[in-house]
Amino acid sequence: xxxxxxxxxxxxxxxxxxxxxxxxxxxxxxxxxxxxxxxxxxxxxxxxxxxxxxxxxxxxxxxxxxxxxxxxxxxxxxxxxxxxxxxxxxxxxxxxxxxxxxxxxxxxxxxxxxxxxxxxxxxxxxxxxxxxxxxxxxxxxxxxxxxxxxxxxxxxxxxxxxxxxxxxxxxxxxxxxxxxxxxxxxxxxxxxxxxxxxxxxxxxxxxxxxxxxxxxxxxxxxxxxxxxxxxxxxxxxxxxxxxxxxxxxxxxxxxxxxxxxxxxxxxxxxxxxxxxxxxxxxxxxxxxxxxxxxxxxxxxxxxxxxxxxxxxxxxxxxxxxxxxxxxxxxxxxxxxxxxxxxxxxxxxxxxxxxxxxxxxxxxxxxxxxxxxxxxxxxxxxxxxxxxxxxxxxxxxxxxxx
Numbered sequence: 001x002x003x004x005x006x007x008x009x010x011x012x013x014x015x016x017x018x019x020x021x022x023x024x025x026x027x028x029x030x031x032x033x034x035x036x037x038x039x040x041x042x043x044x045x046x047x048x049x050x051x052x053x054x055x056x057x058x059x060x061x062x063x064x065x066x067x068x069x070x071x072x073x074x075x076x077x078x079x080x081x082x083x084x085x086x087x088x089x090x091x092x093x094x095x096x097x098x099x100x101x102x103x104x105x106x107x108x109x110x111x112x113x114x115x116x117x118x119x120x121x122x123x124x125x126x127x128x129x130x131x132x133x134x135x136x137x138x139x140x141x142x143x144x145x146x147x148x149x150x151x152x153x154x155x156x157x158x159x160x161x162x163x164x165x166x167x168x169x170x171x172x173x174x175x176x177x178x179x180x181x182x183x184x185x186x187x188x189x190x191x192x193x194x195x196x197x198x199x200x201x202x203x204x205x206x207x208x209x210x211x212x213x214x215x216x217x218x219x220x221x222x223x224x225x226x227x228x229x230x231x232x233x234x235x236x237x238x239x240x241x242x243x244x245x246x247x248x249x250x251x252x253x254x255x256x257x258x259x260x261x262x263x264x265x266x267x268x269x270x271x272x273x274x275x276x277x278x279x280x281x282x283x284x285x286x287x288x289x290x291x292x293x294x295x296x297x298x299x300x301x302x303x304x305x306x307x308x309x310x311x312x313x314x315x316x317x318x319x320x321x322x323x324x325x326x327x328x329x330x331x332x333x334x335x336x337x338x339x340x341x342x343x344x345x346x347x348x349x350x351x352x353x354x355x356x357x358x359x360x361x362x363x364x365x366x367x368x369x370x371x372x373x374x375x376x377x378x379x380x381x382x383x384x385x386x387x388x389x390x391x392x393x394x395x396x397x398x399x400x401x
Contacts, residue, residue, distance in 0.1 A: 079250060082254045275287040299382065
């Protein structure tokens with residue numbers, strides 16, 4: 001089967017601008033089908049969820065369809081899918097809820113590889129109840145975070161380990177199943193930031209060993225909102241703060257206020273779009289796996305081209321070196337700030353931003369302070385010609401071209 005990137009690109013109106021987008025890790029471009037779904041929901045007859053009027057049933061259908069779509073994407077039960085404003089907001093909510101079960105002296109583990117959205121909520125929740133925070137570093141030379149690194153900080157007091165499935169700054173994908181096995185052997189929970197991972201790999205939350213898996217649809221062609229997936233029976237044991245008259249059912253007890261129906265309609269459309277990246281037969285989960293495998297192979301091939309091109313440029317240091325990683329690269333320059341490269345490329349119609357992208361602990365652990373580097377993110381719509389434009393631009397920036 002041949003991946004047809006031109007056919008994929010034809011479904012993204014924004015790509016007609018001519019900008020070469022290497023900024024997908026911060027949020028992908030949106031296909032027309034997703035925008036249409038959002039518009040159609042907003043302009044249709046909708047009410048609060050219910051079963052009496054057609055408008056009530058339409059709203060209910062949008063929510064249930066979105067839960068089924070994300071369940072297919074993540075390999076979970078629909079009743080284990082929680083929607084929120086963002087993955088950050090949801091992680092804060094779950095941190096506060098889980099902290100109710102912690103006692104002074106209990107331990108919470110966070111890593112230097114994670115986006116701050118999977119660090120600070122846990123640090124602050126631990127501080128609020130007198131729990132101890134344990135930190136896991138990674139090898140800055142290779143970008144690797146190993147199960148042994150995590151095992152070294154686990155104890156009989158460990159209650160939760162927060163770890164990324166893929167580092168948004170340098171792309172490292174730790175061995176989550178092995179890490180989760182160690183965590184569960186201590187009787188602790190594993191909260192996984194899958195925001196960057198779900199944009200590039202087929203997800204099976206159970207196989208990964210995640211008790212909670214957070215992701216953001218806007219990182220995979222959808223609208224701006226957040227999702228946390230967990231086993232319904234685990235969610236049923238948790239008692240979040242909520243309004244007295246709001247539903248106590250799972251997962252509704254975790255969803256504060258009225259859900260944004262139009263955004264959930266867009267989420268369903270985004271999942272269906274991914275399933276159709278490579279036209280094939282089968283149920284949606286089967287088609288998702290095929291499409292993500294084909295798109296992933298395309299992205300990884302382009303990543304290798306970018307890596308080879310950067311290696312040939314003087315004074316460029318690539319920080320993304322892990323054996324298993326997403327098609328995301330962080331580069332720094334020996335004699336110039338990465339922000340200068342960002343601005344130079346922007347003048348050429350190439351969007352590759354610079355910064356630490358909220359992965360402050362990662363940037364600092366790499367010795368880059370809070371400034372990070374130039375992040376190059378490849379997506380399902382990236383082409384060889386765009387990679388050529390990126391590399392040609394960086395050759396000019398470094399004086400090699």
